Amino acid sequence: MAAQQRRERERAERHRLIITAARELAEAEGWGAVTTRRLSERVEYSQPVLYSHFKGKDAIVAAVAVEGFEELATALRRARADHPDARAGLRALAYGYLEFARARPAVYAAMFVRETDIEFGTEATPAPLKAAFGELHGAVAPLAAARGADPEACTELFWSALHGLATLTEGSRLRPGAHRTRVDLLIDLVTAGT
Amino acid sequence: MAAQQRRERERAERHRLIITAARELAEAEGWGAVTTRRLSERVEYSQPVLYSHFKGKDAIVAAVAVEGFEELATALRRARADHPDARAGLRALAYGYLEFARARPAVYAAMFVRETDIEFGTEATPAPLKAAFGELHGAVAPLAAARGADPEACTELFWSALHGLATLTEGSRLRPGAHRTRVDLLIDLVTAGT
DNA sequence: CTCAGATGTCTAGCAGTGCTAGGATCGGCC
DNA sequence: GGCCGATCCTAGCACTGCTAGACATCTGAG
Incomplete structure (x- = not known):
């Protein structure tokens, strides 16, 4: 009875433990260092236990990603909340x-x-991911409409620019010192004439 | 004497053979399918031969990348050449x-x-990569100057947007039908007011 | 023409990967 | 107490990138 509930609770805790261990390991040494052996060692269980929680290593990475979607959605919501002005919000x-x-x-x-x-882009899309994209859409669409542009296309383009900046910066392929200049320029371009 | 030259020539041919084999294999089945064993089988030599040409698998991938930089530079040069108008060129x-x-x-x-x-961003950057970025800069900088924006930052931002569009499209994370709409919108934003 | 030495290539193997079959061990139920 | 099912681990498979050492082949001197 109660033992059953306890085990389910322990199992859920271990589920989360695996995800956070994978995340911490990846953040500390990169995804290349995240192996099932190191992961199992870290959570102090053997490898097969991982496979009783997740279909495979890819599923663990996906779980970390979904957790990230949730955080991103709330981060974007908070960032936007304090700024009633559309431009400042963007x-x-x-x-x-x-x-x-x-x-x-x-x-x-x-x-x-x-x-x-x-x-x-389908109905199988995780809800947090939809929420994160919704924040982007909510911030961009009004400005797109004001200039007569397609709101969806404008949102996708804005996201693409942010994604490009994020990945190229991470790979140290852009001059670090000009970060603010680039971002401010992006905002200028999108909000010009409004 | 002549035999020496013949062997050097054969070695150079095999060097190129490895690169093109890696490229074709990656293009056909993805980089995950490119293993040193499959590669050696494809070029009809044993694995250690690969390591007499390249320091490791990563070096082979890098060689494919450098080849790509050359092609990208010429592709961008050609695309731009036929359009004297700055906006059409961009x-x-x-x-x-x-x-x-x-x-x-x-x-x-x-x-x-x-x-x-x-x-x-250093002096160790492959020349073809510099050339490709130079084409980008050549197309963007005049338009940036016309609006009083930093040319370098504008080039980097434009590249980031293209890179974001490219990667997100490849991962089928953008609506396929709206491709032209997004690209045209990007051009509109960058060339607005000129 | 012969034969040491250099050059080139291959076989076999190492340590590590994701993943899984099979056995051992522990819990709760009759 | 004795059984049974759930839980977990050991051991192993087929694969990965990479390399040491054996083997062959070709070169050039005597």
């Missing part, structure tokens, strides 16, 4: 997005760079 | 860049997505 959103990616490069990679089977 | 450049990425996703990944030790 600006805060952009900096929030890029700061999110900068602070958790491994999680960001799991979400958007590594190959996954997470669906993006 | 537009052709953008479509050329994205078509390049769409047609060779594996090569594009080797160039810009997979982790490599290729240096980007």
